[in-house]
Amino acid sequence: MLTLKDHQFTPAAVTVPAGERFRIEVENRDTTPAEFESSDLRVEKIVVPGGRIVVNAGPLKPGTYTFFDDYHPDQAKGTLTAVAGKARD
Amino acid sequence: MLASLIIVFREVFEAGLIVGIVLAATRGVRRRGAFIAVGVAAGVVGAAILAGFAGALSNALAGRGQEVFNAAVLSVAVVMLGWHNLWMASHGRELAGEMKAMGQAVAGGQKSLVAMAIVVAIAVLREGAEVVLFLYGVAAASDEGWVALLAGGLAGVALGGAVSFLIYRGLIAIPLHRMFTVTSWLLALVAAGMAGQAAAILADIDWIPSFGFELWDTSWLLPQDSILGRALHALMGYSDRPMGVQLAVYVIVLVVLAIGARRIETSTAKQAH
Numbered sequence: 001m002l003t004l005k006d007h008q009f010t011p012a013a014v015t016v017p018a019g020e021r022f023r024i025e026v027e028n029r030d031t032t033p034a035e036f037e038s039s040d041l042r043v044e045k046i047v048v049p050g051g052r053i054v055v056n057a058g059p060l061k062p063g064t065y066t067f068f069d070d071y072h073p074d075q076a077k078g079t080l081t082a083v084a085g086k087a088r089d
Numbered sequence: 090m091l092a093s094l095i096i097v098f099r100e101v102f103e104a105g106l107i108v109g110i111v112l113a114a115t116r117g118v119r120r121r122g123a124f125i126a127v128g129v130a131a132g133v134v135g136a137a138i139l140a141g142f143a144g145a146l147s148n149a150l151a152g153r154g155q156e157v158f159n160a161a162v163l164s165v166a167v168v169m170l171g172w173h174n175l176w177m178a179s180h181g182r183e184l185a186g187e188m189k190a191m192g193q194a195v196a197g198g199q200k201s202l203v204a205m206a207i208v209v210a211i212a213v214l215r216e217g218a219e220v221v222l223f224l225y226g227v228a229a230a231s232d233e234g235w236v237a238l239l240a241g242g243l244a245g246v247a248l249g250g251a252v253s254f255l256i257y258r259g260l261i262a263i264p265l266h267r268m269f270t271v272t273s274w275l276l277a278l279v280a281a282g283m284a285g286q287a288a289a290i291l292a293d294i295d296w297i298p299s300f301g302f303e304l305w306d307t308s309w310l311l312p313q314d315s316i317l318g319r320a321l322h323a324l325m326g327y328s329d330r331p332m333g334v335q336l337a338v339y340v341i342v343l344v345v346l347a348i349g350a351r352r353i354e355t356s357t358a359k360q361a362h
Contacts, residue, residue, distance in 0.1 A: 021302075032226035033143065035219065039314040042293075042330060045155055046222060048144035054152050056293055059302055071096075071223050 002036075002078070004047070004069065005029040009078040018062040018082040027052040034076065038067035041080065058082070093241030094248075096223050100216035101249025102316075103323040104132070107212040107279060109256030110324075111205045114173070114272035116261060117188040121202055128206035132213025139214065140221035156294045159215070163287035166211040169204040170280035171346055174273050176201045178350035179357045181269045188265060275324065277346040282326020285339035289332050300333025 003010045007030060016022045026036045028047040037044045041057040060082035069076035108129065115121040139146070146154040177184075180201075220242075227238055263271055292299035308329040311318050321327035326339055 032229050033222040034226075035222070039308075039312065046143055046147065046219070048147060051144050051147055053147060053155075056295065070219075071226050 001025045001027070003027045003029060004034055004076060007034075007069065007072040007075040009067075009069075009076055012078040013081070014078070015081045015083055016058065016060070018084045019059045021056055021058045023054055023056055024080075025052060025054050033071065035070040036067065037070040038065060038080075040065035041067060043067070044070070091241065093224065093227060093238050094245045097220050097242045097245025098248045099245075099319070100220045101246050102252050103319060104212040104216040105249045105253030106256060106320060106323045108209055109253040110260065110272055110275050110279065111209055112253075112257045113260035113268065114177070114276055115202060115205050116268070117184060118199070118202055120199070121205075124199075124202040124206040125209055128209030129213050131206075132210040133217055135210065135214040136217025136221050139218040140225065143218070143222060153294050153296075156290050157296075160287040160290045162211050162215065163283045163290075166208050167280045167284045167287070167342065169208045169211075170276050170283075171342070171349075173201050173204045173208075174276055174280070174346055175349050175353055176204075177269060177273050178353040181273070182266075182354075182357070185266045185269060273350065277343060277350075278325035279323075280346065281339045281342040282322070282324070284342040285326045285328070285331070285335040288338040289328070289335040292332050292334050297334060300337065302332055303330045304333055304336060306330050 002014070002024065004026065024036075024041075024043070026034075026045075026047050028034045028049055028051050031049050033049060034047045035044065036047055036053065036055070038057075041060075043055045043057055045053050045055055047053050062082050062084045065080045065082065067078055067080060108125065112121070112125060115125070146158055148154060150157050224238065224242060228235070260268060260272060260275075288297065289299075291297045292302075306329065311321070311327070311329065313319070313322055313327065313329040318327060318329065328335060331339075
């Protein structure tokens, strides 16, 4: 679960189990549209102001992946770390 | 201004590649300019409408609205491209022949033009909706002046349009009969890529099985979000980490179009003798 406010992701770093499908929820609390995007995770989805989306991703190899708001790529960005054999975040 | 230029260019570039090929593929058919222009205009209007309903679409179908809509319009484009290619297989020869004989535009092929206009409209619609939302966001936040925003956007459209023009000029430099073969292949690859993409979208929301989420990873070699990666993605469905079902659908569409065109060509050639 991620929240966008003032073009910042909270939390800006999340952990997921490697080798499994997982869901990411993004809520946009800004007044402008955002596009939750990650070429690492192969995700690209528009989040309207006040809106909330769910995307599926993975399974991932252990490692660190980046995501960002394609409309504010310099401000809104975060990382997702996939770790082997750890409980769901 | 630079931000709006880059994002507008990126989207117009992807749609522009397809428009350029379609323009070349419909060369010689009367009034194709009008049809393609209507297709582009419909795409722009549709993009604005789509952007306006982005919230509703996103919430539709239990949050799967965006994905299902994208997969649906891609599928329509695939059918239109396939239909055009099979039509060209039976009429391409006479079209090229008539064009040579008369040295100009020929009648006929208007049905195929409708299909191509729809493909152009869909290409513009998909890329355009993102642009509209982005520009709306920038305008609403007003951290940039309107003039800079507009200038950046227009520059992006101009640059993207230039790419479209270059592709078109490059293709029409090819001798006539061969050119239709080339554009048919290019459109078949575009269709296969779009079909694969639609399958990947549906697998991502668990509507269909993925048959493997990552067959291979070539992102170290050619990242899909690089400019070349984007071009190859739009042109032939390049994916740096394809799903199993994506590749399967890709190959099936390509093979069906290739075999279909070959069979139609052989049967029309027989009739001619």
